[in-house]
Amino acid sequence: MKLQRRLPRGSMLMIATVIAGAVGATAGAQGDQTLDGLVRSYMAERGAEPQLAPDSQLCRRYAIDLTGVIPSLRDLDACEGRTAGEMFDHFAAKGPMAHTDGERPYVWINLLKDADHFLFSNSTQFSQVGHIREFRDELRDVYANDASYAGFSRWALQSQMFLNRFPSGADRANASFFLFLGRDSLANEVPVGNMWNGWALRDRSIRASAAESNPDYHVYDYDASRCTSGRALCSATMWGTEGDTPEDVIELMVGSDLFLEATVNRYWERFLGEPLPGVDYPEIRRVLVRGFVAHDHDVNWLIREIATSSVYTQEMMYR
Amino acid sequence: MSTRLYMLGLAALVACTSPLPAAGPDATPDPTAPTPSYDDDTDTRASSDRTLRFYYGPMKIMNGENALFSIGVFTGHDFGGWDYTTPEPTSEAFFDSGNAEGRYYRHCRQLGGCMEHRIPLGRTGFVNTGFVLQLERAVIEACNDTEAFGMFPGNEAPETTTAVDVLRHQYRAAFGALPTDEELELSSVYFEGHLEDPERSDMSALESAGRGHCRALLATNRFLFY
Numbered sequence: 132m133k134l135q136r137r138l139p140r141g142s143m144l145m146i147a148t149v150i151a152g153a154v155g156a157t158a159g160a161q162g163d164q165t166l167d168g169l170v171r172s173y174m175a176e177r178g179a180e181p182q183l184a185p186d187s188q189l190c191r192r193y194a195i196d197l198t199g200v201i202p203s204l205r206d207l208d209a210c211e212g213r214t215a216g217e218m219f220d221h222f223a224a225k226g227p228m229a230h231t232d233g234e235r236p237y238v239w240i241n242l243l244k245d246a247d248h249f250l251f252s253n254s255t256q257f258s259q260v261g262h263i264r265e266f267r268d269e270l271r272d273v274y275a276n277d278a279s280y281a282g283f284s285r286w287a288l289q290s291q292m293f294l295n296r297f298p299s300g301a302d303r304a305n306a307s308f309f310l311f312l313g314r315d316s317l318a319n320e321v322p323v324g325n326m327w328n329g330w331a332l333r334d335r336s337i338r339a340s341a342a343e344s345n346p347d348y349h350v351y352d353y354d355a356s357r358c359t360s361g362r363a364l365c366s367a368t369m370w371g372t373e374g375d376t377p378e379d380v381i382e383l384m385v386g387s388d389l390f391l392e393a394t395v396n397r398y399w400e401r402f403l404g405e406p407l408p409g410v411d412y413p414e415i416r417r418v419l420v421r422g423f424v425a426h427d428h429d430v431n432w433l434i435r436e437i438a439t440s441s442v443y444t445q446e447m448m449y450r
Numbered sequence: 451m452s453t454r455l456y457m458l459g460l461a462a463l464v465a466c467t468s469p470l471p472a473a474g475p476d477a478t479p480d481p482t483a484p485t486p487s488y489d490d491d492t493d494t495r496a497s498s499d500r501t502l503r504f505y506y507g508p509m510k511i512m513n514g515e516n517a518l519f520s521i522g523v524f525t526g527h528d529f530g531g532w533d534y535t536t537p538e539p540t541s542e543a544f545f546d547s548g549n550a551e552g553r554y555y556r557h558c559r560q561l562g563g564c565m566e567h568r569i570p571l572g573r574t575g576f577v578n579t580g581f582v583l584q585l586e587r588a589v590i591e592a593c594n595d596t597e598a599f600g601m602f603p604g605n606e607a608p609e610t611t612t613a614v615d616v617l618r619h620q621y622r623a624a625f626g627a628l629p630t631d632e633e634l635e636l637s638s639v640y641f642e643g644h645l646e647d648p649e650r651s652d653m654s655a656l657e658s659a660g661r662g663h664c665r666a667l668l669a670t671n672r673f674l675f676y
Contacts, residue, residue: 170504184507187626195512195676201520207626404510408503445507447676 164418167440173412174441181441186210189444190218196402196438197222215444219435262292273430280394281385281428284311288381304380311384313393388420395419395433402437511577511675514561518554518588521668524623526600527592530554553591560584577674586669593664596653601664608656613641616660624667637663 174181184192190210194202197219202210210218269286272278287293288307297303384390395416399407407416419433426432437443512520518529530553561584593601602608603619617637621629629637644659653661667673 173504179505181504185627189507191626191676192507195516195520199516199519200523201624202626203523204623207622402508404508411503442504443507445505447509448506 164414165440166415166418166436166442169412169414169418170441181445183215183441183444184446186213186218188447189215192443193218193222193438198225216439219439223431223435262290262295266290266292277429277431279428280430281390284385284390285381288384289377307381307384311393312387312389313396391420391423392416394428394430395423398430398433399437402434402443509675514558517561517585517674518557520673521588521592524600524668525592525595525664526598526605527595528598529557529588529592557584557588561588585674589665589668593661593668602657602660608654608660611656613638613645613656613659616656617641617663620660620663620667624673640666 171181183189187207187210190202190207193210194200194206202222206221209221213221266287269283269290273280273283288303288311293306294303297306396407399419407419419436422436423429423433521527522529560580592598599605599607601616601620601623603611603615608616614634617634618628621627621633621637640663641659644662645655648655648658649662650658
């Protein structure tokens with residue numbers, strides 16, 4: 132609640148930032164609805180039923196998505212006659228990149244894989260070996276030990292590797308918003324950049340005037356009614372106030388609904404190959420976000436929920 | 451399949467003739483409207499444009515890393531490793547890194563960038579000419595590796611096996627399923643022609659045909675998409 136008090140009161144900006152605690156408190160209330168149940172209900176509305184993919188096709192899909200390679204002949208034998216959940220468990224137990232004997236484990240599947248703001252840059256790879264290993268160990272915990280992804284994100288944004296890779300406040304704001312909030316450039320987000328550098332905001336009028344003259348300036352106002360695109364995520368107010376610290380910025384990010392939505396959206400896109408349906412199916416995002424919070428930000432739960440649902444296990448269109 | 455395509459076209463037609471949502475992205479939000487939250491199931495934002503979105507499973511293309519490792523698993527070929535702590539594999543400073551040739555690096559970079567790499571901005575995210583050519587290079591390198599026999603039954607040179615055995619093995623290993631009758635017939639024609647006039651003379655005619663067929667299978671969209 133500390134952060135909520137910090138937000139400017141009476142602002143003209145539409146402030147609807149909900150901190151994680153508030154979401155978590157309601158997450159369990161209707162958390163028994165599953166993604167698969169939702170999808171089946173959508174199809175039932177049209178008088179249709181899911182048509183599951185053949186074992187061989189689904190086995191190949193699981194193998195590539197969960198381990199990074201096509202299934203071996205032994206895997207194909209193991210998939211015969213299995214349910215989707217059993218196939219998922221078979222490959223999930225192997226672990227990503229298991230065929231490399233643990234040399235490159237757990238990394239490929241992470242949220243950062245497709246990010247353009249890449250943490251492993253040409254310059255940092257050489258000098259930051261220790262930090263990269265540390266980063267990888269932390270990430271391994273998220274997948275191997277069901278560690279909280281929110282906790283990992285907090286750690287990552289303060290890790291020496293991240294700070295070294297993105298030395299300026301503007302860079303850190305850009306990269307962190309892209310990686311963890313699923314948003315692009317924050318070129319005008321000077322207050323966040325400043326805070327990340329540890330500078331106190333000195334002149335609130337800069338922020339206000341910029342917001343008034345530039346409609347794109349406050350794209351992070353949380354206004355769900357604007358979420359009309361399947362690709363665009365609902366935005367959230369991310370304003371800090373005078374005296375905020377980098378830790379405050381991180382808490383503001385990780386504690387926002389946008390963080391949850393971006394995480395869910397990225398995993399959906401990772402496994403389904405397309406953005407999470409936006410305004411047409413708001414229930415999907417809601418169910419996944421609720422479950423994600425209820426399971427203590429466990430990405431393994433999120434992956435299994437998506438990858439064992441009918442939306443993933445049906446037959447491919449062109450085959 | 452034809453019924454599905456018809457239904458898809460029908461859905462597209464319906465979608466095109468459906469009225470647009472009342473509020474677009476530029477619409478001014480109603481300041482008096484309650485703020486939706488995750489404990490509120492009375493969201494009325496859902497539009498009527500519910501097409502056949504959930505009628506099929508996903509179809510995705512392998513990224514460079516998945517493609518290279520999958521080709522490696524299928525053929526038994528080693529593209530070389532990549533140490534993520536090594537910034538530039540072609541640099542002389544890293545000749546001892548195990549990937550001094552930079553084969554994996556070059557393949558992966560052109561195929562769209564791989565994890566733990568410095569990836570180029572604007573990297574290829576689709577099948578363009580460069581992607582196809584690089585994939586072909588990778589496939590040729592793997593299938594023509596005379597020390598790799600993963601594309602043959604038992605992971606060994608095909609001395610006691612038949613062309614059909616090789617075909618069935620390759621289809622199942624590459625695509626996860628045995629060939630259909632039509633596929634088997636088409637591939638058999640290729641094998642018969644190749645056996646009469648082998649491409650290579652430094653191996654058995656069947657092995658030469660199997661390696662040629664390996665290149666054909668791995669260059670297909672069916673292998674690349676999943």
